[in-house]
Amino acid sequence: MLLGFPEYAPQAAALAAATSRDCAIVDVHRFPDGESRLRLPPALPADVVLCRSLDHPNDKLVELLIAAAAARELGAERVTLVAPYLCYMRQDMAFTPGEAVSQRIVGRMLAERFDRVVTVDPHLHRVSDLGEAIPSGDPLALSAAALIARFLQAQLRAPLIVGPDSESEQWVAAIADAAGFDGVTCTKTRTGDREVAIELPSCDMTGRDVVLVDDVASTGHTLVRAAEQCRARGAARVDVAVTHGLFVGEAIDVLRRAGIGNVWSTDSVTHATNAIPLAGLLATALAPAG
């Protein structure tokens, strides 16, 4: 059986259908005092998959940890987490002394509660392997790069794939290689939550269709700076394709005002820009229901 959550019900239903599983949505009630009440199906089979992305994670993470424990009390013996967007992957070191390395700590919490964790394009930078962040159960990091490449092939002819910073180099290479497109990567200097400086590599963008790609887009400020640079270099148009579209606050307006055309994301995080469903990819990671 596959258990989804209210904000993620369509994706859960699609994944359940793709793996021939029954699907139920966990009933979540938030009390006025901020506590959550969770209700699962009262009798669960041995094999249970919980499906929820962990954007804006703290409420969702508490509920997910409670749901995993409750699932075992209700009969589940093997509990798998499918979290296309995993939280706390960016805090992978103490950037100043005393900082909690949340990637490792939250990774251990998930490892303790789930027999296996499946995710898509986790933001692994200094840590190269998901097993370092989630130290048990052979966690699996799928990549949406091939899906994004195929999607872009259907939308555009020979675009230039541009990564806004060095961390995006792996997505640029994977998407450009899969689709046979050109790809380049910028360098970024971050000076605050919403302030970044971007430097383009030397390359001719005159008249090109540019697609900015990244694993995750949050405030959109990095993409805006990159788009400005591309247009200054003569790009004819700039679109955006990301795996995880968090797009917090005014992010989409910020992108529109910067003259960015299309914004495409996978359905990893529910958002109006979702254009690339992940169910088929995620299904490859789950054995058919027994």
Place this chain on the structure above:
Amino acid sequence: MLLGFPEYAPQAAALAAATSRDCAIVDVHRFPDGESRLRLPPALPADVVLCRSLDHPNDKLVELLIAAAAARELGAERVTLVAPYLCYMRQDMAFTPGEAVSQRIVGRMLAERFDRVVTVDPHLHRVSDLGEAIPSGDPLALSAAALIARFLQAQLRAPLIVGPDSESEQWVAAIADAAGFDGVTCTKTRTGDREVAIELPSCDMTGRDVVLVDDVASTGHTLVRAAEQCRARGAARVDVAVTHGLFVGEAIDVLRRAGIGNVWSTDSVTHATNAIPLAGLLATALAPAG
């Protein structure tokens, strides 16, 4: 060393002073995408106390679990949690089939991360002992009843102590006994998050000063219904004294409109009604710093 959190800094400082500990406040930054970054003092002694109440708990709980793990990575060997208000204590059974018994699940999370948990007046109803909810480390439930009794003795002459429902009977008895006041308890029927019906026992309230007491006040609707009944029985005035004043949303306005006079709470949860500091009581549970 005692570590507080920003919304609880004065209480942490008072408890540190009462136990001759150094005090530091954990630096908490919430990123635009809803993740939290925590920074602790970079070198910690073996004995560390984390002090934070868990009202509106999900963000605070995730941060607390991360901070406990980070504290151990930074040198702490024994980590105590002082959480005057503990979360998820009300969900102590599956009220309908399939409901997660969050008290037990969250209790286990805390038991795994902390060597000891100290709290005040936890909402234990069907579970009689805190050790059933937090199954390790000899957790300690202190009671603020004697402090509230002493406070009321200084405010009022011979008030009638009234508990709005059967769950409050233990606080009514403890406060009335400690102060030598009369005490009675109502019966309550809950029909929704904000709808309750209250029935008073037969007793003469004509001209009496009534103090409604309870362990926790959330929306205030239970107190309002009880106050209406007391005034209908002729009570001269109705005040409120609670250990944990959550007072969510419009709760205080709702109490005022119902003609309730004074509203007093301990500083378990930071609120304008805080009148009864807990530091002295909490200090009795902590050995002096080594």
